[in-house]
Amino acid sequence: MSFDLKNMDRYSDEEFLNALPEIELPYSKSKDEIWNKMFTDIEDIQKPVRKIRSHWLIYSLAASLLLVVACVAFMRFYTESIYCPKGQHLAVLLPDNSRVELNANSNLTYHPYWWRVSREVKFEGEAFFNISKGSRFEIVSRSGSTSILGTSFNIYTRKNTYKVSCFTGKVRVLSTLTQDEVILYPKDFASINRNGQIELETGINIKEKTMWRDHIFFFTATPIHQVFEEIELQYDIRIVKKDLAKILYTGNFKKSNSVDEILNWVCLPLGLEYSKVSSKKYIVGSKQTK
Numbered sequence: 445m446s447f448d449l450k451n452m453d454r455y456s457d458e459e460f461l462n463a464l465p466e467i468e469l470p471y472s473k474s475k476d477e478i479w480n481k482m483f484t485d486i487e488d489i490q491k492p493v494r495k496i497r498s499h500w501l502i503y504s505l506a507a508s509l510l511l512v513v514a515c516v517a518f519m520r521f522y523t524e525s526i527y528c529p530k531g532q533h534l535a536v537l538l539p540d541n542s543r544v545e546l547n548a549n550s551n552l553t554y555h556p557y558w559w560r561v562s563r564e565v566k567f568e569g570e571a572f573f574n575i576s577k578g579s580r581f582e583i584v585s586r587s588g589s590t591s592i593l594g595t596s597f598n599i600y601t602r603k604n605t606y607k608v609s610c611f612t613g614k615v616r617v618l619s620t621l622t623q624d625e626v627i628l629y630p631k632d633f634a635s636i637n638r639n640g641q642i643e644l645e646t647g648i649n650i651k652e653k654t655m656w657r658d659h660i661f662f663f664t665a666t667p668i669h670q671v672f673e674e675i676e677l678q679y680d681i682r683i684v685k686k687d688l689a690k691i692l693y694t695g696n697f698k699k700s701n702s703v704d705e706i707l708n709w710v711c712l713p714l715g716l717e718y719s720k721v722s723s724k725k726y727i728v729g730s731k732q733t734k
Contacts, residue, residue, distance in 0.1 A: 531680035659699035686729035
């Protein structure tokens with residue numbers, strides 16, 4: 445059908461549309477293929493966003509994990525250290541209300557923020573422990589270790605000497621050198637010799653082992669050099685010992701007495717003499733060699 449373009453108003457709309465030629469658009473893809481392509485394009489657009497969010501999540505988790513590790517490490521390794529200097533005594537209260545009385549020149553270390561996980565202290569010197577009931581309590585020293593469950597006891601660990609006296613409860617003493625161990629009950633006394641062997645005594649006079657808490661120092665057949673070492677600790681002085689034989693001393697003295705009085709009491713019955721070099725230094729020797 446042909447149209448007179450100059451007289452278009454003569455034709456109806458329907459006649460005009462029917463007269464238009466049919467045009468076919470060449471497109472080979474089906475409807476399903478078109479929808480699949482659209483979804484693929486949308487996913488490609490969203491992928492970078494997901495990657496960014498995933499990276500931030502990984503970074504956040506890593507930072508949180510690092511913070512947790514740092515907090516645990518701080519709790520585990522942060523150390524509280526208490527030192528009782530020469531010439532003094534000191535009382536310490538641990539996180540579980542366990543009480544420790546330190547003798548002169550004694551050092552105690554522990555991890556306060558790790559206490560609920562492990563009740564462990566490292567100790568050198570002499571101290572009386574009164575342990576609160578709870579999980580295992582362990583005291584570690586160079587020569588040995590002591591494990592406790594709610595008890596009271598005295599530990600002496602200086603140089604190569606390790607001695608434990610049990611007052612109440614039950615105490616396990618372990619030699620770090622030989623791995624020998626012994627269980628102590630009230631009035632039991634254990635010492636570890638230079639070879640790491642444990643020597644046990646039972647039924648001892650337990651009060652003599654802790655008279656130092658009352659500033660009284662009691663010795664029974666004690667090597668004389670150990671007596672002088674104790675005097676050095678309690679009075680914060682130095683004693684030069686010259687040519688002392690293997691002398692054993694039995695006796696006691698009070699901290700309220702002066703150094704000169706105590707040295708006189710110790711030396712006179714043993715045939716020893718002392719001289720005062722300064723307020724902090726003394727020389728002790730036999731009458732023949734001095």
